[in-house]
Amino acid sequence: MKLGISLSLIAVLFLTIAMLVRAGWERPPMESTQQGYRGLGMVEIDNPRTQAARAALNQLPDVVPAVPAGGPAATSVYKNVQVLNDLGVGEFTRLMVAMTAWVSPQEGCNYCHNPSDLAADTPAKVVARRMLQMTRHVNADWKTHVADTGVTCYTCHRGQPVPSNVWYTQAPQGGAFAGNRAGQNAPAKAVGFTSLPLDPFSHFLANGDEIRVQSAAALPAGRGNSIQSTEATYGLMVHISQSLGANCTFCHNTRSFFDWDSSTPQRATAWHGIRMVRDLNANYLEPLAGKFPDGRTGPLGDAPKLNCATCHQGEHKPLLGASMLKDYPVLAAVGKLAVAAPTPEPVLIGETVIIFFALDSVALHDAAPRTLEILVVKLKANPKARATISGYHSATGDAAHNRELAKNRALAVQGALKAAGIAENRVVLEKPVVEQANVAGEDPKARRVEVVVK
Ligand code: HEC
Ligand code: HEC
Ligand code: HEC
Numbered sequence: 471m472k473l474g475i476s477l478s479l480i481a482v483l484f485l486t487i488a489m490l491v492r493a494g495w496e497r498p499p500m501e502s503t504q505q506g507y508r509g510l511g512m513v514e515i516d517n518p519r520t521q522a523a524r525a526a527l528n529q530l531p532d533v534v535p536a537v538p539a540g541g542p543a544a545t546s547v548y549k550n551v552q553v554l555n556d557l558g559v560g561e562f563t564r565l566m567v568a569m570t571a572w573v574s575p576q577e578g579c580n581y582c583h584n585p586s587d588l589a590a591d592t593p594a595k596v597v598a599r600r601m602l603q604m605t606r607h608v609n610a611d612w613k614t615h616v617a618d619t620g621v622t623c624y625t626c627h628r629g630q631p632v633p634s635n636v637w638y639t640q641a642p643q644g645g646a647f648a649g650n651r652a653g654q655n656a657p658a659k660a661v662g663f664t665s666l667p668l669d670p671f672s673h674f675l676a677n678g679d680e681i682r683v684q685s686a687a688a689l690p691a692g693r694g695n696s697i698q699s700t701e702a703t704y705g706l707m708v709h710i711s712q713s714l715g716a717n718c719t720f721c722h723n724t725r726s727f728f729d730w731d732s733s734t735p736q737r738a739t740a741w742h743g744i745r746m747v748r749d750l751n752a753n754y755l756e757p758l759a760g761k762f763p764d765g766r767t768g769p770l771g772d773a774p775k776l777n778c779a780t781c782h783q784g785e786h787k788p789l790l791g792a793s794m795l796k797d798y799p800v801l802a803a804v805g806k807l808a809v810a811a812p813t814p815e816p817v818l819i820g821e822t823v824i825i826f827f828a829l830d831s832v833a834l835h836d837a838a839p840r841t842l843e844i845l846v847v848k849l850k851a852n853p854k855a856r857a858t859i860s861g862y863h864s865a866t867g868d869a870a871h872n873r874e875l876a877k878n879r880a881l882a883v884q885g886a887l888k889a890a891g892i893a894e895n896r897v898v899l900e901k902p903v904v905e906q907a908n909v910a911g912e913d914p915k916a917r918r919v920e921v922v923v924k
C-alpha cells in the first residue's frame with residue numbers, strides 16, 4: 471500500500487516535470503476570449519507573456535517621409551514605366567526607396583536593377599513589376615478580405631526577397647510496392663506533422679476543388695465527397711489554424727463544422743481569403759513560372775505560390791492588424807491602363823518595305839497591302855525576282871515565344887503577297903533576328919518585318 475502511494479507520487483512528479491520541460495506546454499494563467507455562445511467551448515486562448523515577443527516579430531519598418539505633391543510625371547522622366555504610370559517622380563522614387571526596405575534591404579536597389587541602366591528589365595524587376603500589380607489588385611479588389619487595412623510588399627516579404635512562406639506542388643508520393651500514397655504518412659510542417667496528405671494546397675489553393683467533408687446527399691459519390699477530399703480538407707484546416715495562430719473554434723462551432731449559421735464572422739472572411747489566394751496564385755504567381763531569378767521552380771516545374779501563412783505568419787491579422795497601406799495609398803490605386811504606343815504605319819525605305827506590328831500580335835497593319843503593292847509590281851515585272859522576308863523581335867520577354875511570333879509575322883506578310891498573286895515559292899523566309907538595341911523595353915520599332923525584292 472505504502473509502496474503503491476510512493477510509486478504513484480513518483481509517477482506524478484515525473485509527469486509534472488516532463489510536462490514543464492516539454493516544448494509546446496504553456497504555464498497558466500492564460501487569457502481566453504469567447505467566440506460564440508456560452509458553453510460551446512468556442513474560445514481563443516492566448517498567452518499574455520508571449521505578447522512582447524510577438525509584437526517584436528511584427529514590428530513595422532520606418533515610414534519613408536512623404537514627398538510634396540506635384541512635380542513632373544514619372545513617365546515623362548523615365549523610359550520604362552509600365553505600371554506606376556500614374557505617379558509623379560517624387561512619389562515614384564519614394565516607393566522605390568520603400569520597396570527596397572521591404573524586399574531587399576541587404577541587396578539594395580541593385581537586387582532589381584542593373585546599376586548602369588535603371589530602365590533595363592532584369593528578372594527580379596520583371597517579377598517586382600507584376601508584384602506591384604498584384605498588390606494593387608489585392609488592395610483595390612479584395613476588400614472583402616483585407617478591408618481597408620490592406621497589404622504592402624512588407625506584409626509578405628518582411629525584408630527578404632523570397633517570403634518565408636511559399637509552397638510548390640509536391641511530386642506524387644509513390645513507392646515500388648505501396649503505390650501512390652496521395653501524400654499521406656509523410657509528416658509535413660504544412661499539415662502540423664500529422665499523417666494527412668502533405669499537399670492540400672494544390673487541391674484547394676491552386677485548383678478550386680471543393681473544401682468539403684459533410685455531404686448534402688445520402689450515399690454521395692463523385693468529387694468533393696470522397697475520403698481523399700475529407701483528408702485534404704482537414705490538411706488545409708490545420709494549415710489555416712497554424713497560419714492564423716487560431717483554434718478551429720475561431721471559425722467553427724465544432725458541433726457542426728459545416729453549418730454557416732453557427733460559424734463566426736471570421737469564417738466568412740476566411741472564405742473570401744481562400745478565393746483571393748486562388749486568384750493570386752492562378753493569375754499572378756503561376757504565370758511567372760520560369761521568370762524568377764535563377765529560373766527557380768518547384769519539383770514539377772511550377773512557380774512558388776502563396777498560402778495563408780505568407781501574409782498572416784501566425785497571427786489572426788497580419789502584422790497584428792496594423793495598416794501600412796495608409797502611408798502608401800498609391801499601392802491601392804488601380805493605376806492608369808497602360809496605353810500601348812500606336813503601331814507605326816508601314817513604310818518604304820529605299821527598296822525595303824517595313825511593316826510594324828502591335829505588341830504580341832501577328833495581325834497585319836491595314837495599310838500593309840497598299841505599301842507592299844510597289845514590290846508586287848516589281849515581282850510581276852520580273853519573273854526571276856524573289857522577295858526576302860526578315861522578322862525582327864525585341865530581346866525582352868521569352869525568347870522562344872518571340873521567335874515564334876517573328877516567324878508568324880513573316881508568314882502573315884507572305885500571305886499578303888500570295889493574296890496579291892505572288893506564288894509562295896517566290897518568297898524566301900529568313901531566320902528571325904533579335905533586336906539587341908531594344909533590351910530596355912517596349913520599342914514598337916523592334917516588332918517588324920522587312921521585305922526586299924532581289
Ligand atoms: C524590388 C524591386 C525593386 C527595387 C529594390 C528597386 N526598384 Fe526601381 N523599379 C522596379 C520596377 C518594377 C520598376 C518599373 C516600374 C513600372 O514599370 O511601373 C522600377 C523602375 C525604376 C526607375 C525608372 C527607370 C526607367 O527609366 O524606366 C527608377 C529610376 C528606379 N526604379 C529607381 C530605383 C532606385 C533608386 C532604387 C533603390 C532606392 C530602386 N529603384 C529599387 C523595381 C525595383
Ligand atoms: C501576398 C504576398 C506578396 C506580396 C504582397 C508581394 N509579394 Fe513579392 N513575392 C511573393 C511570393 C509568394 C514570391 C515568390 C517567392 C520566390 O521568389 O520564390 C514573391 C517574389 C518576389 C520577388 C522575386 C524574388 C526572388 O528572388 O525570387 C520580388 C523581386 C518581389 N516578390 C517583389 C515584390 C514587391 C516589390 C512587392 C510590393 C510591390 C511584392 N513583392 C509584394 C509574395 C508577395
Ligand atoms: C480562419 C477560419 C477557419 C479556421 C481556423 C478553421 N476553419 Fe474549417 N473551414 C473554414 C472555411 C471558410 C470553410 C469552408 C471553405 C469553403 O467552402 O471554401 C471550412 C470548412 C471546414 C470543413 C468542411 C465543412 C463541410 O462543409 O463539409 C471542416 C470539416 C472544417 N472546416 C474543419 C476544421 C477544423 C478541424 C479546424 C481546426 C483544425 C478548422 N476547420 C479551422 C474556416 C476555418
Ligand code: HEC
Nearest residue numbers: 615616617619620710736739740743744777778781786787
Ligand atoms: C494578401 C495577404 C493575405 C493572405 C494571403 C491571407 N490573408 Fe487573411 N487577412 C489579411 C489582412 C490584411 C487581414 C486584416 C483585415 C482587417 O483588418 O479586417 C486579414 C484578416 C483575416 C481574418 C480575420 C481575422 C480577424 O481577427 O477578424 C481571417 C479569418 C483570415 N484573414 C483568414 C485567412 C485565411 C484562411 C487565408 C488563407 C486562405 C488568408 N487569410 C490569407 C491578409 C491576408
